[in-house]
Amino acid sequence: MVMSEQYNEQVTDSSLVGCRHCDLLQNLPPLAADTRAHCPRCDEEVGRGDTNLLNRVLPLTVAAAIFYLIANTVPMLGLTVVGRSASTTVIGGAQQLWSDGREMVAALVLFTAVIAPALQIGLMLTIVVGTRAQHPPRWLGWLLKSYQFAQTWSMIEVMMLGVLVALVKIADYATVIPGIALFVLGGLTVLLAAIQAAFDPQQVWHRIQWADESARSKVTALPRAELNSNAQNLTAMELGLQICPSCHMLSRPPTGSGEGRCPRCDAELSFRERGCIQRTWAFVIAAAICYIPANVLPVLTTTTATGSDSDTILQGVVLLWSPTGWPLSIIVLVASIIIPSAKILALAYLLISVQRGSAVNNRQRTRLYRMVEFIGRWSMVDVFVDTFTAALIQLQPLMSVAPGPGLPFFAAVVVLTMLAAESFDPRLIWDEAGVSEVQYA
Ligand SMILES: [Zn+2]
Ligand SMILES: [Zn+2]
Structure with a gap:
């Protein structure tokens, strides 16, 4: 019914x-300022003390907005090779992907590196200013929900890492010049993390006007x-x-x-959300299917005067391996190959254990779920590496790099595993435990 x-x-x-x-x-109990309360059973945060929301978050958000505007207007990376030079901006990376015929990946890069961060900052500004009202209006609640969404998909810090890897990769062929935007993006990463740490949505929810005012x-x-x-x-x-x-x-x-x-x-x-297990399975299975072409098909094709050469993700990892480049090679290996497969396996394990009615290792399984939720975004690193490598190395007829057919599949794996983690309800892990897990007084 x-x-x-x-x-x-x-x-x-x-x-x-x-x-x-x-x-x-x-x-x-009433919490002291800047303290957090955690669930005694699964360790999830259940409440925060006063964090002095407006005073701390407003200046951070204004600074983030300024940094964001600078980062998107000045060059991020430049290179010079045998008298020729090229440079790219954040948006330029997405543009190049689009003109190379990878519209889906271009849209994803544009969304995670440009649109979602803009939404995140714009929504936060409106929320913080709107909260100053005596009775914050109802629509602030809608903005809070949208902010959650924007925060999940805003990946400035992941893009930063991707750009750094691309920089080392390209340094083999040409002189790379880090642009001002790269440093500004570094500052923006810190600001966004600080906003996230200082902002407690509960403080806005407690004061907001209700959808059903009579229920109060x-x-x-x-x-x-x-x-x-x-x-x-x-x-x-x-x-x-x-x-x-x-x-x-x-x-x-x-x-x-x-x-x-x-x-x-x-x-x-x-x-419990209806169909949660089926929906999560659908995302996990789709991700597992895309995982195969993502690793078998090339993600980058390099064309030089002497011919062209295609690299899969694993070949990219091997190419990066050098006396100086090995730490980045390991980062790409972990982010692009180990994390996606571990996520698919971990989600499948969680789903099977819930469906079998397992009541053991609940704490560990919840921790595993949180880890999957937390690290998922970092798999996007390789998408950004390939995007900015291709955007920068456009030195026809000398040398050019184009994204390969494996890239859309790889991007799909990242998105599908993130959606799977989001649709899974960790409370299902505890439902079978019932009273056996905690002793009645
Ligand atoms: Zn709990
Ligand atoms: Zn509600």
Whole structure:
């Protein structure tokens, strides 16, 4: 029965929180400034003390906006070889891919290196300014959700690493000149990390106007006796509560319904997302299929006066290996070959163990999930290496580099494994554990 139009009821004050990764309910004491509370069962962060949001995040975001504008207008990399010179900007890399007929990869590079970072900075500015209002408007919640999305897909730091690898690679053929944009991007990476560390979305969510303003006053009493005696041992689902995936608020669905809407942010709620396992499997299988052509087909084709030469990812790793270049060779090996295959295997293991109803190693499995979620983006390194190598080495008829047919497949592996990690619900790992994992008082 779907009653998705109905709002859930607010059930308690904000001291009760549910863990996003294992569903455990816990009473959160008031937290001191700059401290963080972690779930006793799975170690996920469940709350933060006051971080003085506006004072710290606003200047960082303004600085990031300035850095971003500079980084996208000045050259990032230049080279000179036998009297000829070339240079490229961030956008120039995507443009070259597009004209080489790799439109999909060009769009991905443009999105992760230019559009998503712009969204991330623009949304954060609007959020921080909007929060200054007495009662921050409802649409700020929509911006917060979009910010989450932009943050996941904004890959400035991964591009930086890719550009550095490309720089070392090209240094074999030509004199490489690091452009101003490269240093500015380094600064931008630090600023974005600082914003992420200082910004706590919960502080905005606590003050925002609700989607169902009347729900604020209609607090349904929780079975307090039940909660107090077993406070550490109940999951949200066991008490009939749902954790909002966007704003993390706990609420109770309308009687007789398994689905409703978050009264605060309007997100669709369910106890466990329907079809989550099937959807994750679909992404994992698609990634495994793309993994084969990604590694067999060449990702770069180099054309010189004497002929042309194609390299697969593994051949690229071997080519980079030199007395000075070996650390970068290892980075590309780990990011492009080991991480994607480890991610596919780890996700398949998590899915199989959940489907078999495994109740052991829950902590380790949750940690494995978080690792998969965290390292996924770094596989994009090789896409950026190939993009900027191809963008810069356009010295026809002397030498030119073009992206090969393996590159779209490789980019697809990165995107599909990221989508798989995002669609997996780690609470499924803990569902079978039930009460056996934690002892009742
Ligand atoms: Zn937990
Ligand atoms: Zn919500």
